[in-house]
Amino acid sequence: MSWRKEQRRAERGYHHGNLKEALLQAALGLIAEKGAAGFTFADAARMAGVSAAAPYRHFRDRDELLSSIAQRGFEQFEARLTEAWDDGRPDTVTAFERVGRAYLAFAREEPAFYNAMFESGLPVDANAALQAASERAFNVIRAAAERLAALASPGTPRPPAMMMALHIWSMAHGVASLFSRGDAARRKLPMSPDELLEAEVLIYLRGLGFPTDRRPQAKSAEPPPVPPEASSGSGVPPGGPWGKPK
Numbered sequence: 210m211s212w213r214k215e216q217r218r219a220e221r222g223y224h225h226g227n228l229k230e231a232l233l234q235a236a237l238g239l240i241a242e243k244g245a246a247g248f249t250f251a252d253a254a255r256m257a258g259v260s261a262a263a264p265y266r267h268f269r270d271r272d273e274l275l276s277s278i279a280q281r282g283f284e285q286f287e288a289r290l291t292e293a294w295d296d297g298r299p300d301t302v303t304a305f306e307r308v309g310r311a312y313l314a315f316a317r318e319e320p321a322f323y324n325a326m327f328e329s330g331l332p333v334d335a336n337a338a339l340q341a342a343s344e345r346a347f348n349v350i351r352a353a354a355e356r357l358a359a360l361a362s363p364g365t366p367r368p369p370a371m372m373m374a375l376h377i378w379s380m381a382h383g384v385a386s387l388f389s390r391g392d393a394a395r396r397k398l399p400m401s402p403d404e405l406l407e408a409e410v411l412i413y414l415r416g417l418g419f420p421t422d423r424r425p426q427a428k429s430a431e432p433p434p435v436p437p438e439a440s441s442g443s444g445v446p447p448g449g450p451w452g453k454p455k
Contacts, residue, residue, distance in 0.1 A: 229267040231257040233281070236274055241321040245275060245329035275329050276336045282322030283342035289315050290349040301356045302414075302421050308353055309381055309406045316385035327382070350374050350381075357419065365418045380409045 235256035239248040250271040251261045268274040293311035297304045316323045325331075326343075333340050354374035361367045389402040398405060414421050 228257070228259065228263065231259070232264050232267060232274060233278060236278055237321045237325075240278070240324050245324050250274065272331060273336075275325055275331055276339045278322065279325040279329060279331060279333075280336070280339045280342045282319065282326045283339070283346045285319065285322065286315055286326070287342070287346040287349060290346060294349055294353055297353070297356050300422075301353075301360060305353050305357060305410070306407055308350065309377075309410060310403050312381040313385050313389040313402050313406060317389050323385070327386075347374070347378065350378050357414065360414075360419045362418065362420065368417065376413065377410060380413070381406060384409070 232253055236248070236253045239252055239256060250264055250268075253271070253274060254261050254264050257264075264274065268277070289311045290308055293307040294304055295307070331339070333343050351370060351374040354377060355370040358367050358370045358373055384402050384406045388396070388398055388405065400408075411421050
């Protein structure tokens with residue numbers, strides 16, 4: 210009898226053309242409750258109110274269902290980061306701080322998507338659409354890193370933008386995973402996750418010798434002052450970790 214009820218629900222889903230979306234929403238609910246590894250394909254079907262065989266009309270298997278959720282997550286993530294970056298307005302540092310806050314907000318407000326995107330164990334390169342969506346989201350961070358690298362004063366070695374993007378992504382992801390999602394076991398912080406990430410990024414940029422003023426930098430013919438550390442015989446080569454400027 211219960212099988213017949215499930216079959217009728219499945220037929221209603223097909224009739225309205227919304228079974229695929231119902232399965233995606235069911236899986237999102239299960240991920241939020243149990244994590245990406247905590248449910249089966251049959252669980253998603255049951256949550257959507259359809260037979261265990263019905264999902265195969267839209268997805269090859271559970272991994273393909275998860276890939277679709279992760280792809281949608283990356284698309285929304287890209288949109289959030291792009292809006293926050295706003296092409297670097299009103300200045301690069303302020304805009305980049307907004308990107309960091311948007312990153313943490315997405316992790317906090319969309320934990321199921323975030324879990325599917327980063328913690329499901331899916332090989333991103335196994336799905337072309339998922340990989341493309343992932344790259345588009347990362348490229349927002351990379352484009353911002355390129356603008357940050359351009360802030361380097363004349364004569365200051367400029368690190369590769371890709372390296373900077375990976376470093377900053379790692380910082381944001383670490384803060385998001387450890388402190389920004391409201392996990393019961395997370396460590397108490399004397400500041401907000403947003404403030405922690407902002408401090409991290411500012412320390413990183415200043416360590417590279419980049420200006421971090423929240424306004425466009427005025428051009429000057431005068432060379433930047435030499436930090437005390439650089440003249441104290443600390444053993445750090447004048448050219449910095451990337452060698453002498455070319």
